[in-house]
Amino acid sequence: MMSNSELQKSVSNEEPGLPNRIEYFVRRFFERLGGALDFALRRPLNPQPRTDVTALIPQLERAIEEKLRREDGRVIAPNLIELRYDYETYSHLTAKRRDYLERELRLTVYEYVHNRRYSTLGDIKVKIGFDVFTRKLTIIPRFPDEAEAPVSSQSQQPPATQNIEKSAEQIETRRVEIILRSNRNELRTRLVSGTPASIGRSHDNTLVIEDSSVSNVHAAFSLTANGTLWLADLSSTNGTFVNSVQLGSGDKSVVRSGDKLQFGDIEMRLEVRE
Numbered sequence: 001m002m003s004n005s006e007l008q009k010s011v012s013n014e015e016p017g018l019p020n021r022i023e024y025f026v027r028r029f030f031e032r033l034g035g036a037l038d039f040a041l042r043r044p045l046n047p048q049p050r051t052d053v054t055a056l057i058p059q060l061e062r063a064i065e066e067k068l069r070r071e072d073g074r075v076i077a078p079n080l081i082e083l084r085y086d087y088e089t090y091s092h093l094t095a096k097r098r099d100y101l102e103r104e105l106r107l108t109v110y111e112y113v114h115n116r117r118y119s120t121l122g123d124i125k126v127k128i129g130f131d132v133f134t135r136k137l138t139i140i141p142r143f144p145d146e147a148e149a150p151v152s153s154q155s156q157q158p159p160a161t162q163n164i165e166k167s168a169e170q171i172e173t174r175r176v177e178i179i180l181r182s183n184r185n186e187l188r189t190r191l192v193s194g195t196p197a198s199i200g201r202s203h204d205n206t207l208v209i210e211d212s213s214v215s216n217v218h219a220a221f222s223l224t225a226n227g228t229l230w231l232a233d234l235s236s237t238n239g240t241f242v243n244s245v246q247l248g249s250g251d252k253s254v255v256r257s258g259d260k261l262q263f264g265d266i267e268m269r270l271e272v273r274e
Helices: 004-014 018-042 053-066 087-091 095-115
Strands: 069-071 074-076 080-085 125-130 138-142 175-181 186-192 197-200 219-223 229-233 240-242 252-254 260-263 266-273
Touching: 053 080, 053 095, 053 138, 080 095, 087 125, 095 125, 175 219, 186 219, 229 240
Parallel strands: 080 125
Antiparallel strands: 069 074, 080 138, 175 186, 175 266, 197 219, 219 229, 229 252, 240 260, 260 266
């Protein structure tokens, strides 16, 4: 029979590496946990560069420099600055975030203009909106005598209620009724020139198609003052088709009553009524 000392020695020799292995795995766990925390803490609060103030400053300064006027020995900088995002990026900005960006960017523009001793023709204003026909950020600097109306934020409103861009041909207002028919349902809306009507799976759209093949914001109709109706693809996942021809991502095409339109897997016939 083993003595107590021999028994203890035998037990301790059965798994000589077990305590070391446990210690190793515990240490590795906390090392990885610490690394993950360190990585998280070092990440920027806003990883989206197009909505980060620091990333926007050089773009704003460049846009201002390209728009400078020189009159009577003075250098005049534009004082109305509009940032137009694609709808997807804009829709992820909360009202609080938009207000913060407008305030910080206005101060940034003011300091930039003041430090370079540029003149302005009015108070500096920065507004953030969106354009359903773009997939990139556009910075538009203006002077008061160029602006057709005060630069206004397009917050709190869906794409259908936004006057995205005005042109010379949109002086008169035109209205048509758009009807989209498929085997399953019928969609219709009144369209006013200069005010696009968006189509997609999200209920924020003017025309809602509840199908998994349709993107949240898939496409948009736009009417010009001369009565031309356009359909634009908004970089949809599964494509927009006009009479079986697919539009390029972000491209647009003239459409007419009787055209066969397809959004993802959903085919619809277009009817336009004056």
